Amino acid sequence: MDDAILHLIADMIESMYAAQGVGLAAPQIGVPLRVVVLGMPDEDPFALINPVVIRREGTRRMEGEGCLSVPGYRGALTRSEKVVVRALNEHGKEVRIRAENNLLAEALEHEVDHINGILYVDRLDSTDDLTKLDGTDWATARPIGEAAEEPAAEAVEEVAQRG
Numbered sequence: 153m154d155d156a157i158l159h160l161i162a163d164m165i166e167s168m169y170a171a172q173g174v175g176l177a178a179p180q181i182g183v184p185l186r187v188v189v190l191g192m193p194d195e196d197p198f199a200l201i202n203p204v205v206i207r208r209e210g211t212r213r214m215e216g217e218g219c220l221s222v223p224g225y226r227g228a229l230t231r232s233e234k235v236v237v238r239a240l241n242e243h244g245k246e247v248r249i250r251a252e253n254n255l256l257a258e259a260l261e262h263e264v265d266h267i268n269g270i271l272y273v274d275r276l277d278s279t280d281d282l283t284k285l286d287g288t289d290w291a292t293a294r295p296i297g298e299a300a301e302e303p304a305a306e307a308v309e310e311v312a313q314r315g
């Protein structure tokens with residue numbers, strides 16, 4: 153991979169942790185590339201380049217998904233039970249990531265959606281499934297999906313500037 157991509161990945165991982173998120177897609181920080189980073193709690197972070205969901209199985213109801221590009225809200229939506237993603241890793245090698253019934257499965261679908269221009273709010277059945285958080289709800293919303301705190305505002309601004 154070229155140095156610019158490796159540098160981007162390092163920056164994205166830093167931004168993801170600064171926002172206490174578990175995933176971040178390059179378009180969220182204003183970079184129009186198909187690159188995502190994921191960092192599950194207590195696991196090493198990793199990057200996926202050109203990720204494509206090649207298999208989805210089953211459905212499950214998520215109750216509190218959030219996104220740093222949609223601060224102040226969380227939503228209930230349907231995600232897949234099992235997800236297989238094909239991508240390149242940061243060394244340019246093809247990898248397949250499999251996840252089932254866990255945070256990683258949710259995050260994979262969420263982040264691949266981002267690089268396709270889709271936000272989780274686009275997947276809600278109804279606006280009734282969207283909940284506005286007051287300040288005290290943040291603590292409980294944070295572990296699911298991505299969290300929004302101070303650094304998120306910058307990311308959102310950048311996205312907004314791109315229109």
Ligand SMILES: [Zn+2]
Nearest residue numbers: 219220221298
């Ligand atoms: Zn997001």
